[in-house]
Amino acid sequence: MILLVDDTPENLISLKNVLEKHGFEVDTANSGEEALKKVLKNSYVLIILDVQMPEMDGFEVAEVISGYSKAKETAIIFLSAANTEFRFIAKGYSSGGLDYITKPVDINILLLKIKTFYRIYEQSRKLSEMQSILLEEIEFRKEAEKKKDEFISIASHELKTPLTSVKGYIQLLERGLNKGDIDLVKSHLAKAQIQLEKLNGLIADLLDISKIESGKIKFNKQYFDFDQLLNGIIEVIQQSNPGFKIVKEGSVNTNIFGDEMRIEQVIVNFLTNAIKYSPGTAEVLITVNLQNNQLYLGVKDFGIGMHPEQLTKVFEKFYRVEETSHRFQGLGIGLYISSEIIKRHGGEINVRSVYGEGSEFYFTIPVEQLSSDV
Secondary structure, eight states, rough: OEEEOOOOOHHHHHHHHHHHHOOOEEEEEEHHHHHHHHHHHHHHHHHEEEEEEEEOOOOHHHHHHHHHHTTTEEEEEESSSSOHHHHHHHHHHHOSSSSEEEEEOOHHHHHHHHHHHHHHHHHHHHHHHHHHHHHHHHHHHHHHHHHHHHHHHHHHHHHHHHHHHHHHHHHHHHHHHTTTTTHHHHHHHHHHHHHHHHHHHHHHHHHHHHHHHHHHOOOOOOEEEEEEEHHHHHHHHOOOOOOTEEEEEEESSSSSEEOOOHHHHHHHHHHHHHHHTTOOOOEEEEEEETTEEEEEEEEEEOOSSOHHHHHHTTTTTOOHHHHHHHSSOSSSSSSHHHHHHHHHOOOEEEEETTTEEEOOOOOOOOSSSGGGGO
């Protein structure tokens, strides 16, 4: 928008009409004081300012405007009928003017100047937008690189832990064999097996990340009995965690189209996280039902929960909640992988959580085969 400032009404009206005929949005002020009030309230691309005005002349108005943080970058063109000497023109430029035009104004020249300024302004605005986008991209890449470095450090530690344990149990096995203590050997073998399973899970997650990044993750989709799958998962998790009670509410009673192994992976991730991040509690609630031909599954715990600002990040790659990262093991990629699996089933994944009261992770997927899966 352009602001015209002149204490002569006929000058304002004539110039306003000309500019509006050429497609410019125009506002007016008939004094320096009124102009300053409008500049504080509104944003202007250009101010065309008459020099000779009572009380505050154009130079004074321009100097005050240059002190406003909101308007200090606003361009000003001075118009003057009397002050045409070089010292006045120089003062206009030193007061922050973009140009100084003497009256009577050649309207064609003024229009050319305004159009040229608008073109430069648009180019500058687009350049500024591109610069902002570039800076955001740089910051995003820096943050991504930081997360990647943190992930490599975490992954190295997480992989080393079960490897060190397995190495220790093998040494103990050798001693047990030398002593002929079969019961001790069996105990160490069982513990080594647990550590190997942890290692296998970590490696599987890393491979999944690699496949997702390269677009090579494969899905074997077909119809399967979802209730049977869920009951089997609950039985295995319950046996591994006898101190937790897993309560299931609802059922599907129909076959679901999808990759059974990958859907199992998501549910296991939900359940193991619910147990892992719920110290001091003993129950996990699973809700499953059909909603508008969509399968809904939610896993609710009564554990530590999350802050609102963490909810938007929890499905990001490598994200780990700060206050839990030192208390609980993990790579911080399970939920990211789960998110990608659900998205590739045409579904949605999300979480509800209250800090200190627990979280409910849930997903929905279509029951039937989508056309894109044909």
